[in-house]
Amino acid sequence: MKTLISVEELTVLIDQDDALVVDCRKDLSSPDSGRQAWSAAHVPGAIHAELDSDLSDLGKPGQGRHPLPDEAVFSDVLSRWGWRPDRPLIAYDDAGGALAASRLWWMLRLVGAQAVGVLDGGWSAWKASGLPTESSQQVPARTRISVAYDRQQLVGYEALQAELAAGSICLLDARGGPRFRGEVEPLDRVAGHVPGARNRPFTDNLDANGRFKPPAQLAAEFTALIEPHVSSAVVHM
Structure with missing residues (x-):
């Protein structure tokens, strides 16, 4: 899909x-x-x-x-x-x-x-698009699901610090620029960012119409941002 x-x-x-x-x-x-x-x-x-x-x-x-x-x-x-x-x-x-x-x-x-x-x-x-909306609240038929996280895709704080110190990862912070720079902080107790992180506001992934930019453009922008790292060495936060 x-x-x-x-x-x-x-x-x-x-x-x-x-x-x-x-x-x-x-x-x-x-x-x-x-x-x-x-x-x-x-x-x-x-x-x-x-x-x-x-x-x-x-x-x-x-x-x-x-x-x-x-x-x-x-x-x-x-x-x-x-x-x-x-x-x-x-x-x-x-x-x-x-x-x-x-x-x-x-x-x-x-x-x-x-x-x-x-x-x-x-x-x-x-x-x-002008398509219809509704306000009714449906109750889905319940299923019985059991899932497990792929822990290899998760990075904890201590491992993150070690990888950053070794220079083996590229940490991308998806918050807006003013929050990343510590100029404003409406939500967290401490302003600023993790030392060594790079900023890629999530809004930069969207075009002027609020839709995602074309894949080739996104690939070029991310490649330039993470150099000299490769995509497999990126951690998002």
Whole structure:
């Protein structure tokens, strides 16, 4: 399955009743913003994913602002959604797909899922298309899912420090430039960035219309940014 799904492709999947659509909208400064936005209007049939509880476990002290939930917890979330590995899942957010929707995509790839994509352009693209929305809240038929993370794709703090000291990795910080530089910090207790990190704001991956830039352009931009490292040596944060 393609990673980026167009509005037109998503309408076909919805018409075929062949996809689980997940609304991942979230304003990090407003805890209830995602559910409120979904309750007001969403892509027909879409269920809501809450960043702070479904896609994170805020009860893990000392592990950052949005630690991964335990595997059993994420398994229960997927079961509650009615997900199964052979059913396509399309995630969207209101950041062009480059924020919480991409996190859900990554988490599913981390447990081995292949049939998962992100709506290119996100909620804005859907609205701009003039397609219908709804506010009704469906309760999916529960499945029984058990997943496990591929731990080789995760890097802990101590290992990260050692790799940075050795110069063997390139750490890319996806926050906006002002936060990376420590000029503003609306969310975290300490401003600035991890020593040695390089900045690639997630918004730089999108074009003027809020859709992802062409693959060749993204490849060229990332290659220039990470030199002399190769892509397999990149760690994202």
